[in-house]
Amino acid sequence: MDERDSFWNGALTGIAFPILGYAFWHVVGLALAATVVPDWGGFTLKFKVMVGIATNFIPFQVFIRQHRDYALRGIISITFVLIFSGMWYFREQLGIFGYGAQ
8 A cells, every 4th residue: 555545645635735726816816917907806706716626626636546545535525525615605695505595
């Protein structure tokens, strides 16, 4: 067994990639607002969070090809936590969990 194949390795990767994805789109939005489109407000918070969480598909595919099953469990667990956290944070905008337009 590969010593890198652990739940915690996948969990840390599952936390790091969304943070880096969020930061990337935030910097791109700031750069576009400063240079190309000066009166643009930037990407919405919901877009950056959603795309940040979706960046977990990159290490997910890498772990599948490397047959690192325990790391996959870690990244999937963290991804589900992030998805449900995002759904809870944006519950009023999404109209779920009893919130939204009545």
